[in-house]
Each structure stands twice: as C-alpha cells, then as structure tokens.
Amino acid sequence: MSPQMKLAAITLDCPDPLALAAFYQRATGLEPHPKSDADFAGLNGEHGLFIGFQRVDDHxxxxxxxxxxxxxxxxxxxxxxxxxxxxxxxxxxxxxxxxxxxxxxxxxxxxxxxxxxxxxxxx
The missing domain is CATH 3.10.180.10 (2,3-Dihydroxybiphenyl 1,2-Dioxygenase, domain 1)
Incomplete structure (x- = not known):
C-alpha cells in the first residue's frame, strides 16, 4: 500500500495577504497565524489545515x-x-x-x- 498524504495547507496568491487573511478570518472564525506579515499571512484551520495568503506583485x-x-x-x-x-x-x-x-x-x-x-x- 502506498503512503497516504494528508492535506496540510492551501495557499492563495493575492495582492494583500493581511487583508485577505482578515476577510477569511471574519468569514470562518479561524485563528490568525502569529507570524503573519505583509508578504505572507495565514489562518490556522480545523484539523491542522493551514490557509495561507502570499503576496504576488501584479496579481x-x-x-x-x-x-x-x-x-x-x-x-x-x-x-x-x-x-x-x-x-x-x-x-x-x-x-x-x-x-x-x-x-x-x-x-x-x-x-x-x-x-x-x-x-x-x-x-
């Protein structure tokens, strides 16, 4: 039997990681990741799933x-x-x-x- 993978994170490209993390935090109630900054922000999700938001210039x-x-x-x-x-x-x-x-x-x-x-x- 081959090893099973467990989904650990989903990361979205965006122009403003902190703003997009704030939207999803208000929408879901998930906790903000303590090391979020202007280039990469995240939310700690249920069952260990992390949702990340990364800055992309010219998104x-x-x-x-x-x-x-x-x-x-x-x-x-x-x-x-x-x-x-x-x-x-x-x-x-x-x-x-x-x-x-x-x-x-x-x-x-x-x-x-x-x-x-x-x-x-x-x-």
Whole structure:
C-alpha cells in the first residue's frame, strides 16, 4: 500500500495577504497565524489545515467563469446558517457575487476580495 498524504495547507496568491487573511478570518472564525506579515499571512484551520495568503506583485484576479485568467483553485465551504443569510454576511464582509450561479439553490458561488471564487453550501 502506498503512503497516504494528508492535506496540510492551501495557499492563495493575492495582492494583500493581511487583508485577505482578515476577510477569511471574519468569514470562518479561524485563528490568525502569529507570524503573519505583509508578504505572507495565514489562518490556522480545523484539523491542522493551514490557509495561507502570499503576496504576488501584479496579481490578476481569476475571471471566473471565463478562463482568460484561470481560477486554478476553487475552495468550497459548508455553512451552518441558511444560504441567504450566509451569502448576505459574506457580501457584507467584502465578498462579491458573480452573475453566473451554476448550482441553483444547492450552493452559491462568491468571490473573495482578491477575486478567488469559492462556494458555500448547507452543511
């Protein structure tokens, strides 16, 4: 049997790591990593999963659903509250909502402040 891998971290490119970490911290309630700075910030997630945000000069936001600038990564979250309530809360925190919503009422596609698409769906 081959060794099994355990996902330990996900890192997103962005223009402002501290701002993007703050958005996801408010959205998820995860704890900020103590060594975050202007070039690399992070959140300590559940079950040891680390979410990182690294500064990239001239970052270009994904053009989802188009592919002029591919998304390269799509994160999905489950939410405890009603989808409408969760969407409203995330929009208030700075998320965007693309016109294209491929999942109907089962899930919502939003974008974080750096333009990365992510989904929310009921738990």
């Amino acid at each position: 270009r936001a994904p053009s989802w659903p188009g592919q002029i600038v591919p998304q390269q990564l799509h994160i999905c979250f489950t939410v405890e509250e009603d989808l409408d309530e969760a969407e409203a809360r995330l929009l208030e925190l700075g998320a965007g909502k693309p016109d294209h919503q491929p999942h109907g009422d089962r899930a919502r596609v939003l974008t974080d402040p750096a333009g990365h698409p992510f989904c929310i769906s009921p738990r």
